[in-house]
Amino acid sequence: AQTVTQSQPEMSVQEAETVTLSCTYDTSESNYYLFWYKQPPSRQMILVIRQEAYKQQNATENRFSVNFQKAAKSFSLKISDSQLGDTAMYFCAFMKHSERQGAQKLVFGQGTRLTINP
Amino acid sequence: KAGVTQTPRYLIKTRGQQVTLSCSPISGHRSVSWYQQTPGQGLQFLFEYFSETQRNKGNFPGRFSGRQFSNSRSEMNVSTLELGDSALYLCASSYVRGRNEQFFGPGTRLTVL
Numbered sequence: 381a382q383t384v385t386q387s388q389p390e391m392s393v394q395e396a397e398t399v400t401l402s403c404t405y406d407t408s409e410s411n412y413y414l415f416w417y418k419q420p421p422s423r424q425m426i427l428v429i430r431q432e433a434y435k436q437q438n439a440t441e442n443r444f445s446v447n448f449q450k451a452a453k454s455f456s457l458k459i460s461d462s463q464l465g466d467t468a469m470y471f472c473a474f475m476k477h478s479e480r481q482g483a484q485k486l487v488f489g490q491g492t493r494l495t496i497n498p
Numbered sequence: 499k500a501g502v503t504q505t506p507r508y509l510i511k512t513r514g515q516q517v518t519l520s521c522s523p524i525s526g527h528r529s530v531s532w533y534q535q536t537p538g539q540g541l542q543f544l545f546e547y548f549s550e551t552q553r554n555k556g557n558f559p560g561r562f563s564g565r566q567f568s569n570s571r572s573e574m575n576v577s578t579l580e581l582g583d584s585a586l587y588l589c590a591s592s593y594v595r596g597r598n599e600q601f602f603g604p605g606t607r608l609t610v611l
Contacts, residue, residue, distance in 0.1 A: 413598050425588060425602035471541065475598060483529040483592040483600055485554055488541040 382407045382474050386489035393462055394497050400447075401457045401492050403472030409433075411477035414448065414455045415486070420468040428470070431455065433477075459494075467496045499525055502591050502603035510609045516577040519606045523570050523591030530572040531600060532564060535586040544587075547572050576608075584610045 383406045393399045405414070416428040431439045431448050438446050443463075447456045459466055472489040503522045511517050523530050531554075532544040543556040547566035564574040570591075576583055586607050590600035 415599075417602075422604075423586065424604050425590075427599055427601070430599060477598075480553075483531050483546055483548070483590075483598065485531065485543040485546060485556065486533070486541075486590075486600060487543070490540050 382409070382476065382487045384472050384474050384487050384489035386470075386472055386492050388492045389490070390493045390495075392495040392497060395462060395464060397462055398458065398460050399462055399494065401459075401470050401472075401494065403455045403457070403489055405453050405455065405472070405474050407453070407474065407476070409476045413475045413477065414446075415473040415475070416444070416446070416455075416457045417471045417473060417488075418466075418468045419471065419491075420465075425471075429457065462496045464496050464498060467494060469493050502589055502601055504587075504589050504603040504606050506606060507604065508607045508609075510611065511579050512611050513579055513581060515579050516575065517579060517608060518573055518575045519587055519589075519608075521572045521574075521589030521591075521603060523572070523589075524601055527591035527593050527601070528570050529592045530566055530570065531590045531592070532572070532574050533588045533590065534558075535588055535605070536584075541588070544574065579610045581610050584608060 412433045414431045418426045418428045429441045443460045469491045471491045473486040505520045529548045531546040546554040550566045561577045566572045586605045588605045589603045592600045
């Protein structure tokens, strides 16, 4: 079974600073996907960024980037120039690859509560 | 394109009752997954439906069930409610192929008294 661990329950930074959220996972799968989801206080879960395990290049989406270390099973999220709207719970999630149609289940970490202070 | 919608947004029930939650996926998405979110257990996978068939199931008792209709809309049902069933229930839809991304609805907040 896969497990996802987020070791930082809470983090707080000042606006415009850079912050890195940690995530480690455990799996015996060789092909899989990793995601970071954001859940603001309104509770709508939003996909932030996605990484395929077979790709060595780290994914980037505007101010969000990841550091994917496959051998170390580490998948951290870096938020640059943080904004007040980045305040949310952030969840790291794992999904194994499957050839069949339809979705595989997401395995989530416990989340990191990030607060951006003005 | 409209996002994933869930109804109702809030529910209050008493122990022993049953409840049905509804989820309408994004147009064109045929896979619907359900997750339970609680402060103690976090986000846990309930089940996934594709083409009206349950393809994957999490470790929940048989009181939790679901179904999917031909238009891809899905319902989940919880019978004989227990206090521990109080949670935010999230539905997510995804396209059949491609980027394996799941798009979440706003959730249904269930409170069991």
